[in-house]
Amino acid sequence: MGCLAGGGHRVVGVDVSTDKVAMLNRGASPIVEAEIGELIAEAARDGRLTATDDVAQAIAETDISLVAVGTPSAPDGSLDYRSIDAVTGQIAAAIKTKSGPHTVVMRSTVPPGTAVDRVIPALKAGSGRTLGDGLHYYSNPEFLRESTAVRDFHKPPFTLIGAPEGDDAAILRELYSAIPSPVHVVPYQVAEGVKYLSNAYHAIKIAFANEAGGVLAAYGVDAPVAFKLFCEDRDLNISSAYLRPGFAFGGSCLPKDVRGFLSLASQKGIPTPFMSSVLPSNVSVIDRAHREILSRGRQPVALFGLAFKPGTDDLRESPFVILAERLLGKGFPLKIYDRSVNVANLMGSNRAYIKQEIPHLEELMVDTPEAALAGAKLAVIGHVNRADRTAMIAALDGHAVFDLAGIAALRNHPGIDYRGFCW
Numbered sequence: 160m161g162c163l164a165g166g167g168h169r170v171v172g173v174d175v176s177t178d179k180v181a182m183l184n185r186g187a188s189p190i191v192e193a194e195i196g197e198l199i200a201e202a203a204r205d206g207r208l209t210a211t212d213d214v215a216q217a218i219a220e221t222d223i224s225l226v227a228v229g230t231p232s233a234p235d236g237s238l239d240y241r242s243i244d245a246v247t248g249q250i251a252a253a254i255k256t257k258s259g260p261h262t263v264v265m266r267s268t269v270p271p272g273t274a275v276d277r278v279i280p281a282l283k284a285g286s287g288r289t290l291g292d293g294l295h296y297y298s299n300p301e302f303l304r305e306s307t308a309v310r311d312f313h314k315p316p317f318t319l320i321g322a323p324e325g326d327d328a329a330i331l332r333e334l335y336s337a338i339p340s341p342v343h344v345v346p347y348q349v350a351e352g353v354k355y356l357s358n359a360y361h362a363i364k365i366a367f368a369n370e371a372g373g374v375l376a377a378y379g380v381d382a383p384v385a386f387k388l389f390c391e392d393r394d395l396n397i398s399s400a401y402l403r404p405g406f407a408f409g410g411s412c413l414p415k416d417v418r419g420f421l422s423l424a425s426q427k428g429i430p431t432p433f434m435s436s437v438l439p440s441n442v443s444v445i446d447r448a449h450r451e452i453l454s455r456g457r458q459p460v461a462l463f464g465l466a467f468k469p470g471t472d473d474l475r476e477s478p479f480v481i482l483a484e485r486l487l488g489k490g491f492p493l494k495i496y497d498r499s500v501n502v503a504n505l506m507g508s509n510r511a512y513i514k515q516e517i518p519h520l521e522e523l524m525v526d527t528p529e530a531a532l533a534g535a536k537l538a539v540i541g542h543v544n545r546a547d548r549t550a551m552i553a554a555l556d557g558h559a560v561f562d563l564a565g566i567a568a569l570r571n572h573p574g575i576d577y578r579g580f581c582w
C-alpha cells in the first residue's frame with residue numbers, strides 16, 4: 160500500500176480492524192518495517208493514501224482491489240479460508256452495485272486451485288458478472304520479506320501473474336510498470352503453486368543449512384566458511400541443477416554420501432530429522448511410480464533406461480534397477496533397453512554388481528528400442544539417449560507410455576497414450 164502510494168497511485172486501504180484504519184488515516188504505519196513509516200506518512204499527507212472499513216465505498220472509488228488478508232493454518236495444517244471467503248463475498252457484493260469494471264487481485268498466499276475452484280466462482284455468483292466482462296481476476300502472489308519489504312517491492316526477482324488464457328494482464332503490467340523486473344503471466348494454478356514452492360524451498364534450505372552446519376561443526380569444521388565455499392559453486396549447488404521434478408536419484412555417490420553424512424551425525428549425537436528423510440523420500444518416489452504401473456494391471460513392459468542416469472553404465476543404486484526388480488517381482492514380463500549399458504563391457508565394481516546382484520536383468524536387456532517394444536503394451540521411459548529418441552518415438556506408436564523423464568516430444572505425440580510422472 161505504502162509503496163503503491165509512494166509510486167503515485169491513489170490507494171484506499173480497507174481493513175476490518177478499525178485501529179489499523181485509524182492509524183493509516185493519521186499517516187501512521189500499523190506495522191514495523193524499514194522505510195514504510197515515511198512512505199505512509201507522506202502519502203497520507205498528500206492525500207494519496209486513505210483507509211476505511213467500508214468495502215463498497217472503496218470499490219466504488221477504485222479500479223483494482225488487491226487482497227492481502229491473512230491465510231493462517233487451520234488446526235490440521237490446511238489453509239484457513241475464512242478471511243479469503245469473507246473478503247471475496249464483500250468485494251463481490253460491492254462490485255454488484257458498481258457501474259464500471261473492477262479487477263480483483265489475490266496477493267495472499269493461497270493453494271493452487273483457489274482461483275478457479277473457490278474465489279472466481281464466489282466473485283461471479285456474488286457480483287452477477289462473468290469473468291472478462293466487468294469482472295477481472297488475477298493471482299499475483301507476493302514475495303516480499305518482512306524487514307526488507309520496501310526494497311523487495313522495488314526489486315522483486317520477477318512479477319508473477321496468474322491469468323486466464325489469452326489475457327496478458329495489461330492492467331497489472333501498468334500498475335507495476337515502474338518495477339524493472341520481468342513479468343511472467345501464467346495460468347492461475349502455476350502462479351499459486353510457485354508461491355508455495357518458494358516458501359517450502361526457503362524453509363528446506365534453512366533446515367539443511369542448520370542440520371549440516373551442526374554436523375560439520377561437531378567435526379571441527381568452520382561451518383560458515385564451508386557454506387561460503389559451497390555457495391560459490393553456481394553450477395551445481397546454487398543453481399537450477401537438480402531442481403527438475405521427476406524420478407528418483409541413485410548412483411554410486413549421492414545415496415552413499417547421504418548415508419555417510421547421517422552416520423557422522425549420529426556418531427556425534429547430532430539430530431538430523433530433515434536429512435534423515437532424504438533417502439526415504441527418494442524411495443517414496445520409486446513407490447509412487449511403481450504404484451502407478453501396478454494400477455494399470457499386469458502387462459508386458461518395455462523399460463527405457465537402467466543406469467541411474469543417461470550416458471553412464473553405472474547401475475549401482477540405480478532407481479531403475481529397483482523399479483525393474485519390483486516389476487519382475489510382481490510378474491510383469493519385462494524388456495530393458497539402455498544404450499550405455501552393455502553388460503559385456505562393464506568393468507570393475509559395476510560389473511561385479513550386475514553379475515552378483517542382478518544377473519537376471521542381464522537376460523532381459525535388448526539392443527534396440529524396437530526390440531524392447533516388440534510385444535510390450537506399456538513403455539516406461541526412465542531415460543533415453545538423444546541418439547535413440549527418434550527411433551523410440553516412432554516405435555512407440557500405439558503404446559501406452561509412462562514418462563518418468565519428461566521428454567517434451569512425447570507429450571502431445573499423436574498415437575501415444577501418454578501419462579507424465581508429475582507434469
Ligand SMILES: NC(=O)c1ccc[n+]([C@@H]2O[C@H](COP(=O)([O-])OP(=O)(O)OC[C@H]3O[C@@H](n4cnc5c(N)ncnc54)[C@H](O)[C@@H]3O)[C@@H](O)[C@H]2O)c1
Nearest residue numbers: 173174175176227228229230242245246267268301303305
Ligand atoms: N507477511 C509477509 O511478509 C508476507 C509475504 C508474502 C506473502 N504474505 C501473505 O500475505 C497474506 C497476508 O499476510 P500478513 O502477514 O499481512 O497477514 P496479517 O494477518 O498480518 O494481515 C491481514 C490483514 O487483513 C485484515 N483482514 C482480515 N479480513 C479482512 C476483511 N474481510 N476485509 C478487510 N481486511 C481484512 C486483518 O485485519 C489484517 O489486518 C498472507 O496470505 C500471507 O501468507 C505475507
